[in-house]
Amino acid sequence: MITFQDVWDYWLSEGNLLLIEKQCPVGVCHAFFSKNQVWIEGIRINSNFRRQGLASELVKHVESLAKEKQILFSFMLIDNENSLSLSMAKNLNYHIFQTWNFYSLLPQFNNNHKIQFGNVINYAKTHYVQSWRWLVLDEETLLLLSKQNKIIFSDVSGDISIAILTDSEHFDKTLIVTLFSGSQNNTLNLVSYIQNYGAEKNYKKIQILTKEKLPLLNTLEHKITFNLMQKFLH
Numbered sequence: 001m002i003t004f005q006d007v008w009d010y011w012l013s014e015g016n017l018l019l020i021e022k023q024c025p026v027g028v029c030h031a032f033f034s035k036n037q038v039w040i041e042g043i044r045i046n047s048n049f050r051r052q053g054l055a056s057e058l059v060k061h062v063e064s065l066a067k068e069k070q071i072l073f074s075f076m077l078i079d080n081e082n083s084l085s086l087s088m089a090k091n092l093n094y095h096i097f098q099t100w101n102f103y104s105l106l107p108q109f110n111n112n113h114k115i116q117f118g119n120v121i122n123y124a125k126t127h128y129v130q131s132w133r134w135l136v137l138d139e140e141t142l143l144l145l146s147k148q149n150k151i152i153f154s155d156v157s158g159d160i161s162i163a164i165l166t167d168s169e170h171f172d173k174t175l176i177v178t179l180f181s182g183s184q185n186n187t188l189n190l191v192s193y194i195q196n197y198g199a200e201k202n203y204k205k206i207q208i209l210t211k212e213k214l215p216l217l218n219t220l221e222h223k224i225t226f227n228l229m230q231k232f233l234h
């Protein structure tokens with residue numbers, strides 16, 4: 001998981017790092033504006049200043065910046081078990097848009113996979129994950145990712161499974177995979193390929209984000225379940 005130390009400099013350099021100060025900083029969040037959406041991350045309020053509406057104030061401020069930019073949607077990711085944040089988000093009229101699972105996979109050499117590279121426009125999904133941000137997956141992005149050989153799929157048996165491979169921008173040698181699982185066989189095929197790719201390219205960690213539950217494998221560990229919260233800004 002990402003800590004503040006890991007991302008602080010990165011957020012500072014990106015801009016839109018918002019602080020609430022009461023003599024010293026007591027609350028923080030970061031906003032990332034991209035195609036038609038704002039991503040809100042890192043909301044944290046000093047424990048002595050909670051329940052005073054400060055987090056809600058930060059979120060509302062980001063929403064107003066987004067509206068100025070004619071952005072229609074706001075998103076944030078909340079751990080399934082973080083009931084305080086979930087109730088905060090619901091109070092602010094966010095709803096659970098999708099639920100995602102985070103798995104870690106060990107890199108491992110093998111040759112039992114048969115996958116293809118290519119564009120999968122016909123199977124377009126709404127979002128993919130780039131450095132733990134869920135970004136819009138439109139045709140233009142699909143085309144770009146496919147040109148960079150970042151989209152792999154398997155359709156040897158049953159519904160197609162698709163994976164998008166990206167490098168973490170915060171951590172060295174960390175592969176982040178968005179996986180859309182169609183059938184178990186196709187998904188196992190992709191997972192084997194990704195494991196082998198991870199070993200060949202010397203990745204230390206492979207992080208898989210998927211809406212589906214993945215098959216049990218001893219190299220695959222389910223870490224956490226998240227809710228992707230969405231609000232329509234109008």
Ligand SMILES: CC(C)(COP(=O)(O)OP(=O)(O)OC[C@H]1O[C@@H](n2cnc3c(N)ncnc32)[C@H](O)[C@@H]1OP(=O)(O)O)[C@@H](O)C(=O)NCCC(=O)NCCS
Pocket residue numbers: 042043044045046049050051052053054055056057076077078079082084085087088089091
């Ligand atoms: C979650 C967190 C950001 C909330 O900050 P906050 O400034 O206390 O939140 P607000 O005062 O704006 O509260 C908004 C709503 O959230 C809910 N809420 C927040 N804290 C709560 C608590 N301790 N008990 C019950 N509900 C709570 C309530 O619905 C509250 O509305 P209400 O006070 O009108 O009932 C803060 O507790 C925190 O920093 N937690 C640790 C980090 C974290 O979990 N970050 C969120 C990652 S998405």
